[in-house]
Amino acid sequence: MSVSLVLFTADLRLTDHPPLRAALDGGRDVVPLFVRDPAVDAAGFAAPNRLAFLADCLHALDAGLRGRGGRLVLRSGDVVEQVCGVAAETDADEVHLAADVSGYAHRRERRLRRALEAEGRRLHVHDTVTTVRPPGAVTPASSDHFAVFTPYFRRWSQAPLRDVLAAPRAVRVPDGVGSEELPDRGRVAGVSPGLARGGEAEGRRRLAAWLRGGLDSYADDHDDLGIDATSRLSPHLHFGTLSPVELVHRARGAGGAGAEAFVRQLAWRDFHRQLLAVRPHVAGADYRPRYDRWRSGAAARADLAAWQEGRTGYPVIDAAMRQLRHEGWMHNRGRLLAASFLTKTLYIDWRAGARHFLGLLVDGDLASNQLNWQWVAGTGTDTRPNRVLNPVRQGRRYDPDGTYVRRWVPELARVPGPSVHEPWTLRGSDRAAADGYPEPIVDLEEGLARFRRARTGG
Numbered sequence: 001m002s003v004s005l006v007l008f009t010a011d012l013r014l015t016d017h018p019p020l021r022a023a024l025d026g027g028r029d030v031v032p033l034f035v036r037d038p039a040v041d042a043a044g045f046a047a048p049n050r051l052a053f054l055a056d057c058l059h060a061l062d063a064g065l066r067g068r069g070g071r072l073v074l075r076s077g078d079v080v081e082q083v084c085g086v087a088a089e090t091d092a093d094e095v096h097l098a099a100d101v102s103g104y105a106h107r108r109e110r111r112l113r114r115a116l117e118a119e120g121r122r123l124h125v126h127d128t129v130t131t132v133r134p135p136g137a138v139t140p141a142s143s144d145h146f147a148v149f150t151p152y153f154r155r156w157s158q159a160p161l162r163d164v165l166a167a168p169r170a171v172r173v174p175d176g177v178g179s180e181e182l183p184d185r186g187r188v189a190g191v192s193p194g195l196a197r198g199g200e201a202e203g204r205r206r207l208a209a210w211l212r213g214g215l216d217s218y219a220d221d222h223d224d225l226g227i228d229a230t231s232r233l234s235p236h237l238h239f240g241t242l243s244p245v246e247l248v249h250r251a252r253g254a255g256g257a258g259a260e261a262f263v264r265q266l267a268w269r270d271f272h273r274q275l276l277a278v279r280p281h282v283a284g285a286d287y288r289p290r291y292d293r294w295r296s297g298a299a300a301r302a303d304l305a306a307w308q309e310g311r312t313g314y315p316v317i318d319a320a321m322r323q324l325r326h327e328g329w330m331h332n333r334g335r336l337l338a339a340s341f342l343t344k345t346l347y348i349d350w351r352a353g354a355r356h357f358l359g360l361l362v363d364g365d366l367a368s369n370q371l372n373w374q375w376v377a378g379t380g381t382d383t384r385p386n387r388v389l390n391p392v393r394q395g396r397r398y399d400p401d402g403t404y405v406r407r408w409v410p411e412l413a414r415v416p417g418p419s420v421h422e423p424w425t426l427r428g429s430d431r432a433a434a435d436g437y438p439e440p441i442v443d444l445e446e447g448l449a450r451f452r453r454a455r456t457g458g
Contacts, residue, residue, distance in 0.1 A: 003174055005031040005092040007083055008072075009100065011129050011240035012057040013200045014064045014167040018126045019096035021165050029174045031090050032065055033083065034058060036076040036183075039104070044355075048190035049328035049362045053198035055183040057239050060199025062182060070171030073179045080111045087121055090174045094122045098129035098240075101273045102366055103280030128162055131270050132244045135277035138270075145278045146271065147381055153267045164246045192328035195362060196235060203236035211250060218258035223333045225316070226403030230332060231262065234363035237269065244269065269368060275381070276367040283370050284351065286379035293454055294349035303346045306441050307338070308356055310409070313440035315421055316395035317341050319408035326408075328362040333398050339376035340389035345447035347454060350377035378455075386455055388448055395421040411437040 004023035011017060012034075023030045040046050062072035075082040083095060095116055097109070113123045127134035138155045139145060146152035185191070196202075210231045221229035236242040244266055251259040251266075276282060295303075306312050310321035320334030330338070335357075342353045354373040358364040374380030378387075399405055402420035406413045412420050414433040419426060423434040 001029050002026065003029045003031065003090045003092040005033055005083065005087055005090070005095045007079075007095060007097045008032060008034045008061065009098060009105075009240075010238065011098045012054075012061050013203075013241045013243065014061070014068075015200070015204075016164045016243035016246045017167075018129055018165060019098055019124070020168065020171075022124060022126065023094070023096045024168055024171070029090075029172050030070070031073055031086055031092060031173060031177055032061075032070060032171065033073045033075065033086055034061075035079045035082045036074070036180075037079050038077065039079075043104070045358065045364075045366075047359050047361075047364060048188050049192050049195050049360060050364060051183070052185040052188045052191045052195060053235055053239060053328075053362045055185040055188065056198030056202070057200070057241055058182050060201055060241070064167070064200060065171055065173075068168060068171045070173045071179070072182070073173070073177050074182055076180060079108055080115050083112060084115050084119065086177065087116070088119070090177055092121065094124060096124045096126065099125050099127050099134065100130065101135050101277040102283070106277075106280070128245055130240055130244070131273055132156070132161070132248055132266055133159055133270050133274075135270075135274040138274065145274050147275075148383065149268065149271050149381065152271050152274075153264065156267050156270060157263075161248060162245060164243065164249055192326055192360065192362075194327040196232070196327070196329070198235065198239060198241065198362075200241040203233070203241035206231075206233060206236065207242060207247070207250070211254060215251065215254055215258045215262060216256055219256075219261040220258075222261065223398050225319075225331055225333055225399040226401060226407075228331065228404075232329070234365075235329065238363040238365050272367040272371040275371060282374065282380075283366055287371070287374055287381065288379055288385070290379055290385065290455060292347075292349075292379070295347050300346075300348055303441055304342075304348055304352055306438075307342050307346065307348075307353075311438045312341070312442075313424070313438045314341065314391040314395075315402075315405040315409055315412055315423065315437075316391050316399060319399075319405045322408040324357070324360050328360055330357075330361070331404075333394075334404075335372065336376060337389055337391055337394050339373055341391055343373075343377040344388045344451045345391075345442060345444065347447070347451050350374060350379065386452070388451065390444060392421050392444070409437070411435070 006020050006023045065071050116123050133156055221227055248263055248266055251262050310318035312318055317338055320330055320338045324330040339353055342348050343350045350373045354370055357369055371380055375382045378385030396418055405420050412434055423437055426434055
């Protein structure tokens, strides 16, 4: 009996999994393999929240495979060495893998292909597993990628969409393939106390609830911080416990303005991936340099620490940063406001903010995180690179009753109404209600003037 090997990476599911379905063609035995890669740790991407969520995902994947007669094989070490080793153990003649976009993923794929071909084995790399459209499939006539989202989205929306693949009914794994013990969430230190659970079953439960109760109002409510009307599916997209192709099918099947707005967000995710695929250096370098002279020194370090700890004196910023620390996740509007405040009001390098986010976000995705930070900082693809989001006006607009602020900043829980967004203006008993909350670390007008001087070279 011929044997195939499937290398799972950021695609930890059974439903709509093209590499697994291709590996099973012809009734083959299949080795479902996940490799814990020390290069991920060395690069600083093994954040506790993601390790805990990953543990959930691996247990769920193993349980799903066992329900179909198979099991997950776990190994640790260099990915190429481990894949070639397992292929040799089982005499697998082909390996299936989902395409990825980072520079590291491209190098891993090239190394793996060379090593397998040297042993007479084939590598099959499958598109549209972690993206809706493959990077490079939607391009303008004059470039290898789109630099502006709107024309990209127009072309992206017109391209055909592949069908969703059902989960296999049976997976037969060769006898005698050794596996390490699966990781345990409970053994991961430093996990955010409110971190959500991972795994395909949990992802599908969240998706079903979202389609029933959140999608219809998404266009109107997704920016409202207080009612928290986002899908919260981003961690499941990051780990691949849900298929982005399936999400587009399900949203379009439901129809309506909410579905259109949600699909647009999935297109943004692909947009950033197509950019990182052809410009891998933008993971750490400006896509469009503005020659910023970012602040440094003791004062900048103190401001950065205040921002990280949620004690800037601007309630909506502090609420967002405290939500991040507690949940390992942050509302999308909160991410925009926190990033704008750091890069433009405090004028601190976007890379410092991106590192902090990647250290906590369970959905900390290299393409989306780095390129969204650059978009806000004005060094990325934003066509208005010098826009600055005022945290007071934004708080009043997107958290008009102060619900979000009071949820995450308990020092302000007794401050009435929208005045919660400007506690420094309170007097008398209202001021006393905010006792213990810090004064603003920067005057907004002074911060704006500093940013404008820096960007104009003044």
